[in-house]
Amino acid sequence: MNISNQKIESDYKSRINRVFQFIDENLDSDLSLQQLSEIAFFSSYHFHRIFKFITNETVNEYVTRKRLEKAASALLHSHTPITDIALSLGFKDNSSFTRAFKKFYGVSPSLFKKEHPNRFSKIRQVQSKNGQVYPDYEKYICTITNLKNWIDMNATIEIKETPTLQLAGVTHIGIQGVEHAFEKIIKWANSKSLLNHPEAKLGRVFYDSIKVTAPDKVRMSIFLITNTPFEAEGEIQKLTIHKGTCIVGRFEIAPDEFEKSWTGLFVWMNENGYKKSQENPYEIYHNDFRQHPENKFIVDLCIPIK
Numbered sequence: 001m002n003i004s005n006q007k008i009e010s011d012y013k014s015r016i017n018r019v020f021q022f023i024d025e026n027l028d029s030d031l032s033l034q035q036l037s038e039i040a041f042f043s044s045y046h047f048h049r050i051f052k053f054i055t056n057e058t059v060n061e062y063v064t065r066k067r068l069e070k071a072a073s074a075l076l077h078s079h080t081p082i083t084d085i086a087l088s089l090g091f092k093d094n095s096s097f098t099r100a101f102k103k104f105y106g107v108s109p110s111l112f113k114k115e116h117p118n119r120f121s122k123i124r125q126v127q128s129k130n131g132q133v134y135p136d137y138e139k140y141i142c143t144i145t146n147l148k149n150w151i152d153m154n155a156t157i158e159i160k161e162t163p164t165l166q167l168a169g170v171t172h173i174g175i176q177g178v179e180h181a182f183e184k185i186i187k188w189a190n191s192k193s194l195l196n197h198p199e200a201k202l203g204r205v206f207y208d209s210i211k212v213t214a215p216d217k218v219r220m221s222i223f224l225i226t227n228t229p230f231e232a233e234g235e236i237q238k239l240t241i242h243k244g245t246c247i248v249g250r251f252e253i254a255p256d257e258f259e260k261s262w263t264g265l266f267v268w269m270n271e272n273g274y275k276k277s278q279e280n281p282y283e284i285y286h287n288d289f290r291q292h293p294e295n296k297f298i299v300d301l302c303i304p305i306k
Contacts, residue, residue: 007234010235012050013171013235014234014235014237015040016040016050016051016054017237019040019051023036023062023066024066027063027066027090028089028090033048033059036059056216057217064100064104065104067089067091068100068105069209071085071089071101072101072112072211075109076113076211076212082109082113085109086098086109097109144267148264148267150261151249151261151264151267154252154253155249155250155261155265155268156249157249158247159245159246159248159274161243161244162243162244162248162302162304163243164240164241164243165225165240165241166225166226166227166238166240167221167225167226167238167239167241168189168194168237168238168239169185169205169224169237170188170235170237171219171220171237172222173216173217173218173219173220174218175210175215175218176216178204181222182222184235184236185223185236186224192228194224197226199225200224200225201284201285202223202224202285203222203223203225203282204221204223204283205220205239205241206219206280206281206282207220207221207280208220221237225284245277245304245305246303246304246305247305248300248301249265249300249301250300251298251300251301252298252299255295261301262281262301265301265303266303269303269305274305275305275306276303276304280304281301281302281304282302283300283301284299285297286298286299286300
């Protein structure tokens with residue numbers, strides 16, 4: 001790809017990032033193609049094509065998926081009635097929501113709430129449309145016990161008041177190929193001489209959860225913490241993590257141990273009676289794993305809580 005095409009692609013991704021944020025903040029609204037294309041400063045025709053190229057989904061597929069995933073998260077982490085969840089996310093009634101939910105996850109909202117493996121209930125083997133499998137009860141209890149032991153052995157956990165963090169970020173979709181996003185933010189930071197500042201740390205913030213989102217659809221931002229003013233350019237955008245209260249787990253782990261560590265930390269949260277807030281969970285790295293004698297990350301996993 002030549003420099004001109006790279007600039008065009010970066011500009012397109014920057015515009016689509018604005019749409020991602022608007023959708024996240026307005027899932028209860030009528031998110032029309034016309035409205036979203038105006039936010040991206042494209043014609044409806046070009047916006048539809050570019051959005052599908054970047055996300056591999058149509059606008060309608062993406063919006064519907066985000067609504068259903070937010071509903072699934074609410075079913076798991078709140079006691080809000082199903083009808084209230086449906087209406088709050090733009091579904092016209094409970095029956096239309098139930099049809100869409102069952103088509104996507106393979107089970108009704110009520111059964112999902114009852115039988116999802118976040119909950120200590122008898123769980124049958126179910127596979128949803130996005131490939132997630134709900135294990136049987138005995139396997140689930142065994143898994144939970146293993147995760148508790150993992151956390152006890154590998155994490156130092158604190159409840160902290162965390163400050164506002166100003167970030168430069170790059171959006172990445174899917175759990176594969178994330179190293180390329182890190183390369184982009186590091187290359188940009190080096191060009192601005194930002195990596196030598198004392199507050200400069202790399203991290204990752206998650207806008208989706210692998211519990212309710214297929215791995216190839218999970219959206220995240222790879223970021224650099226910086227107190228140095230900068231202008232957004234191309235794929236580099238300005239982001240903020242707001243101050244608040246967080247469960248902070250300090251880990252020293254190998255690259256293939258992140259999923260287990262995150263899952264275990266959420267188990268710890270539930271076991272200790274904490275509730276996740278609406279803010280997004282994130283990671284902050286304290287070393288370059290390539291310079292660690294065992295190629296391990298020293299990392300804080302942070303869950304914002306109410």
